[in-house]
Amino acid sequence: MDIEMRGGSKRGFVTRYRNAALLGTAIVAFTPTCLLAQQAGNSGSVTVLDEITVEGESGDDDAKSIVATRTTSGSRMPTDIMDTPSSVSVITAREIQERGARDVEQVLQYTAGVTTDFYGSDDRFDYFKIRGFDALMYRDGLTLGRPFGGVREEVFAYERVEVLKGGNSTIFGVSDPGGAVNFVTKRPRSERFGEAYVTGGSFRTKEVGIDFGDNITSDDTLSYRLTGKLRDADDEYDFSRDDEQFLMGGLTWRPSDATSLTVVYDYLNRDGVPGSGGHPVGSDFDRSRFFGEPDFNYRGTNRNTVSAMFDHDFGSGLSFSSNARYSDTNTDFGYAYIAGTPTDGSTIAKRDFFANDYANENFIVDARLQYDANFENVDSRTLVGVEYNDLSSSTDTYWGPAPSIDWMNPVFTGAPGSLPLITSTRTDQKTRAVYLQQELTFAEKLIATVGLRNDWLDTRQTNELMGKAAKGDDSEFTSRVGLTYRLTDEFATYASYAQSVAPPTVGLEPERGEQYEIGIKYSPADFPALFSAAVYDLTKKNVTVNVLDPFPRQVAIGEVRVRGLDIEAKAELTNNFNLIAAYSYLDAEIVEDGTTGNEGNRPAMVPEHMASLWVNYELEGDGRRGDMTFGLGGRYMGSYYFTDANMVSAGSSVVFDAALSYEVVENTTLEVNATNIFDTKYVANGGFGADFYNPGRAIYATLRRTW
Incomplete structure (x- = not known):
């Protein structure tokens, strides 16, 4: 590895326009050729609905309320959260702004069942778990991938963040059993709106952002939206930076009331650092102290994305929707970290160099046909869909010893001239899927939901160092069933069973999950609020871990089980007072471990108890004094172990915002x-x-203008 430092991603970025053109082609290719609806010839038995809710439009005003009432994450069909037989949390744009959340971990940290911040000052990725397990990220229902190893998403690009808890591969496809985090892209609106802001604060932060749009034509046929931000900042430790350029533009065309097409392009470029590199074990240095190498400390991200979203209502209860996305991503990082703290009284810490170059090109399209009908006292909603995902990626990993450092008198030695390449892998994966979602509502009380899906994965993984290729050909079927009973218009109870299957490693059995869940939800009619409680039993089999001995590889070690309780409340109790509260209990256990003998231990990074509370109070203006709002939050995380061996743990903590x-x-x-x-x-x-x-204390001031 020859070291060449420069801002942004170290790999040269090449935009591939040819694949972007596939977006429009794919939408046309998936246009339905037949209707699944039965003609209402027997007029006495079937009444066909004339109206349908178009997917992608939740019906909620995410910019003005912290309480969402509808979601597509429960079944891919726009559904009232009360009617969804699973735990769903929605973080709206209003809540994100109210709490001042600046990254994905901060967005999620007041959500029941979600664990964040367990990697501390390691800033390479977004780190979170749901119900004790990994969870995949999605954008507008299309896979982004695992947060570990992926791109840190820019939350300013999204209208809301939906969290579906527990395994459910019938909705989004192959995924980890912890759940799904779905980001909903900001789209043009058929009205004039906008905001602009400037921010300054901790770590020399200087940031500006815009988000505005309007109709291009007077008849609302064509609308646009432009969103962007620039940031020049450091991080909380020496020799750091946290710079970003983000730009997103979208056009929506509405040739009729029944049809809309939205195309969004966005560009994300980050020039940062991967983390502090750690501090000597047992020391108590300021967070700002740095023991890495200033000349070898970089984390770059460069991504171009084109998304297309198409909706058409045929009438008589039949509609068609399609999403497609093309992205080209390059990331890299390199740093020196403390690899060992001596126990003999010495102050000389062992260090290693670590670096990675990653690139991927991804085209994914999903198309679905929905039919809504009423059969006497039974309301029926049927969704049939297909998905195609073509992903090509390459990753090179470098590692080698670095000069040791005296933490009492640190002397930096500079970047290495070269580093040994320890792994070089190219992966080509094509996924094809077909799925069915069926919902039946009996007498407006009992709602039965069934989901079925089959994914076919063709994978070719090439070890570039050894010149060997391995192929995988997997067919994975998953199912989901749920029952919801509306006790009243305000109360609903549900029970569900769901399966998940994680993306397989070539040569290993896929990680499979099963979840049983029962819960209750309350949405009062007198004020906007959603209260929910759920108990669940979630099991993951064929758990796969990375090992280094005798060479870097993945092995399947056994089974992990989590039984838990999630309680959550989001409420606008009065016009002036908002409340967000969450509590989670996780009884986690390693049931089988065929490699290290950790049976009976708790899995790493999974606390037993978590709780959070955020309150927001608005003091209305009086005369020349404008409105004032005051927000205060607290987050409790119980003790958790750093490894599955359960030898070292973090103590419980309480943090206030x-x-x-x-x-x-x-x-x-x-x-x-x-x-x-x-x-x-x-x-x-x-x-x-x-x-x-x-993360330590951070304070930011923002001047925001809206129109």
Whole structure:
């Protein structure tokens, strides 16, 4: 590996326009050629509905409320959350702005069942688990991949973030059993709107952002939206940076009331660092202390994405929708980290160099036909869909020893001239899927839901160092059944069974999951709110882990089981007072471990208890004084182990956040957001020769203008 440092991604970026053209072609190719609806010839038995809700439009005002009522993450059909036989949490744009969440981990950290921040000052990826397991990320229902190893998503690009908890491969396809995080892209609206902001604060942060749109034609036929941000910042440790350029533009064409086509292009470029590199075990240095190498400390991201979303209502209850996305991504990182802390009284820490270059090109399209009908006292919704996913990726990993460092008198030695290449892999995977979602509502009380899906995965994985290729040809069938009973218009109870199957490693059995869940939901009629509670039993088999001995590879080690409880509340109790509360209990156990003998232990990074509370109060303006809002939140995380061996653990912790906004003049506010306001410090990760602290206090001030 020859080292050449420059901003952004180290790999040269090449835009491949030819694949972007496939978006329009794919939508046409998947246009339905036959109707699944039975003609209403027997008029006495079938009444066909004339109206249908178009997918992609939740019906909620995500910019003005923290309480969402509808989602597509429960079945791919727009559905009332009360009618969904599973746990779904929605973080709206209003909540994201209210709490001042700046990244995905902050967006998710007040959600029941979700664990974040367990990698501390390692900033390479977004780190989170749902119900004790990994969870995949999606954008508009199309796979993005695992957060570990993926791109840190820009939350300003999204209208809402939907969290579906537990295994459910019948909806999104092959996925980890923890759940799914679905990002919903901001789209053009048929009205004039906008906002602009400037932000400054901790770590020399300077940021500007815009998000505005309008109709291009007077008849609402064509609309546009432009969203972007620029950031020049450091991070909380020395020799760091956190710069970003993001731009997104969208066009929506509505040739009729029944048809719409949206095309969105976005560009994301980040020039940052991978993390602090850790601190000596047992030390108590300031978070700003850095023991890596300033000249070898980079994390770049460069991604171009084109998305297309098409909807058409044929009438008589029949509609067609399709999503497609093409993306070209390049990322890299390189750094020196503390690999061992001596125990003989010495202050000389062992260090290693670690680097990675990754690139992928992905084209994915999903098309579905939905038919809604009423048969006397039975309402029926049927969704039939197909999906095609073509992913090509390559990854090179470099590792080697670095000069040791005296943490009492650190002397930096510079970047290495070269690093040994330890793995070089190319993966080509094509996935084809067909799925069915059926929902039957009896007498507006009992709702039966069934999901069936089959995924065919053709995988070719090439070890470039050894010149060997391995092929995998998998066919995976998953199912899901659920029953919801509306006790009243405000109360619903449900029970469900769902399966999941994780993307397989060539040569190994796929990781499979099963979940049983029962729950209750309450949505009062008097004010916007959603209260929910669920208990579940979730099992993952063929658990796969990375091992290094005698060479880097993956092995299947056994089975992990989590039984738990999730309680969550989001409520606008009055016009002035909002509340977000969550509690989770996770009884996690390694049931089988055929490699290391950890049976009976708790899996790593899974606390037993988690709780959070956020309250927001608005003091209405009086005379010359504008409206003021005050927000305060607290997050509790119980103790968890750093490894499956359960030898070292993090202690329990409580962290507080706060927010304040003041309306300077009409439509202009000054917002101040603070995370970890008391600068609570603890070791969030360790057990590998170094300690990684949790994020420290950060304060940002934003001046925002809306219209």
